[in-house]
Amino acid sequence: MFVRSSYASDPERSRGREFGLENASARGPRSVFQRDRDRIIHSIAFRRLRHKTQVFVAPDGDHYRVRLTHSLEVAQIGRVIARALGLDEDLTEALCLAHDIGHPPFGHAGEDALQAALADHGGFDHNANTLRVLMRLESPYVEHDGLNLSWDMLEGLAKHNGPVRNAPWALAELDAAFPLDLHSHASLEAQVAAISDDIAYDNHDIDDGLRAGFLTLDHLMELPSLAEQWHAIEARFPAGSNDRRLRELVRGQIGRMVNDVLDETRGRIVRAGVASVDDVRAAGHALCGFSSAMQAEERVLKKFMYARLYLHPEQVATAQVARNVIACLFEAYAGDPALLPPDWRARLPTGEPARARTIADYIAGMTDRFAIEQYARLTGEAPEGLRNV
Template sequence: MNLAPYAVQEKTARGRFYPETEAQGRNPWQRDRDRVIHSTAFRVLQYKTQVFINHEGDFFRTRLTHSLEVAQIACSVARALKLNVDLTECLALAHDLGHSPFGHAGERALAKMMQDYNGFSHNDQSLRQVTLLEQQYIAFNGLNLTWESLEGLAKHNGPVDNPDPYLERINRSYPLDLFNYASAEAQIASISDDIAYHSHDLDDGLRAGLIEFKDLEDLPVVGEALYEARKQMEQCKFKDSLQKRLRYEVIRRVIDCLVRDLKKQTADNLSGLNPKTPEDIRNCTYGIVQFSPKIMEGNQKIRKFLYQNLYSHWRVNRMSRKGELLVQHLFEILSENVDLLPKKWQIRALEAGKRKQKSGILRVITDYIAGMTDRYAIEEYQRLTDLSILS
């Protein structure tokens, strides 16, 4: 595939922090992608919450299936725009590696417990995971990803105005141009995250019965998709599975609408900017990968609808609250009794304590908990208390 001049390419790549001989038969970002896929953090995403806690059903999405869906959407957009598909795929697969158990409920708990010690966010934790916590290589900690992959993870939500101390430390030794926009590939991975979780959280909400089709009729993009799908369903001969087929058809149409609009608007933006190099994208004063104004407004309304009708649904709130309390209590127990940590984590906590006193110990405990699956967090809590708050 012939890449556009503003795509990230090997001839302009900035290499790795620890120099390595590149693999034959794979470009640097195929190698990055493979390292992400083989990482411990990626593997455990299969048992981490998206919206519904893992034990609520085998058919609801997890962080792993979400990441795969983000990658599929992102690669489609990158390919259409003649961008670096391998880098885009790597960033899409890696963007949630730092997510805590129980989704955003677990993230809120860790942020609360660490509020006096530089806080916690899953985006920052993803970078920490790939630069420090993965321990598979003899020569270094982390995955030693390329500069372009690290830049994309650091700026998943755009330029970083207020980096946390760990990112600042990385940036001092390996500058990531934090105040500029990321590559077009990284921007695609970020907005594809929105497309995937909006559309597929709608799907899971319908599947769980927390949202009904009638709730969607006046929702931008979704309402139009529902209208067209219902027209098509009049000809459907599979009468035993009409509702299931209707749900799938609506979600497909929503994704198709968002992706087509994103491709067209971004292509128009690129034509207007006429970038010659990846640096022209990074130095642009606005994100080049965007929806059209109409679809952007519609997407914001979808987000608001999901917060009001799914993420804040009393059934979701109950399970989220339990997950949040479990993570908070687990953190309190371990921070007061570091000797209850598994041996290798005790050693890390003691080493961190020598350097940074209490903040270092708490960061190790945070790393330990953030790396847990939902199931492991429940089991660890039960082991430490002989009680279960998630029965």
């Protein structure tokens, strides 16, 4: 039987919504946080994640992860951790599902290009853009802009990586309209979402890297922790194929990390004397995280992944093409707003920085394939070298 911890977020004690509460019984008996989760799932921005880069740009293969499948995997890990800690599972799931909604096409390459395009207009930050999309741009309701998510949900998205000392312009504007207490830590549900993101991509990127041939079993054996686990798997399944045993390795890694987070987080909670969600926010440090040993192991893994996968020469070349596509789109729309769709053109501000930021809003909402299509329409040719798997 599930028992809610005293330090869990309570939907009955939510700080409310920016534009007020709706009729609680209008569309079924759901908690505040269940409504947040459902609004994310039903949003256009969430659906677009199925065609946005996770590791590989616009992959042709059906089995590679994209932002949507990654977000679903993060949510699965987050729910497991939240339930074990007695946290609100619905809020945790909603945060996990929404955490990457602000990513532009082509992942971090697209973000770099928009950051450069907006260098004189406040820059671009995908996390702040997540809040901008959910609070202003994704607007299915007649009465107000945005999805009108709960304060607890928005706070968690804003601060899931910790307190925000210097808020980017997009987040600063939203915080001024609906203050999110940016200088404190977020709820444990938000902290769980953040660590679940790390666990998911640390391990699933290994899986995709193996599938694409950028990583090999020999590469993985360079890491002592993975080599130790692999030898144990070989001993346990001597007749198993390497393909299946590698999947066992990835699953085992996820399990090790989840168990480590649970043990470490429980210990931190006890040592901090936390008894309420307010105590969590006032603790002055993150309560959910890896042990020092696992943290050191994870740093080695990340360094390995950058060297072997993220900064692989083919990946670097593909990212450059992606940046060029985004830069070309921004330059084209800024130079000739008539190229924008009629609805975007109609609301395009005349002054800066609002004009450049609105153009960036349009581009950031694109999927990989739509950005490729628009580039081809504007230039008359498809970008070469944009797919490497």
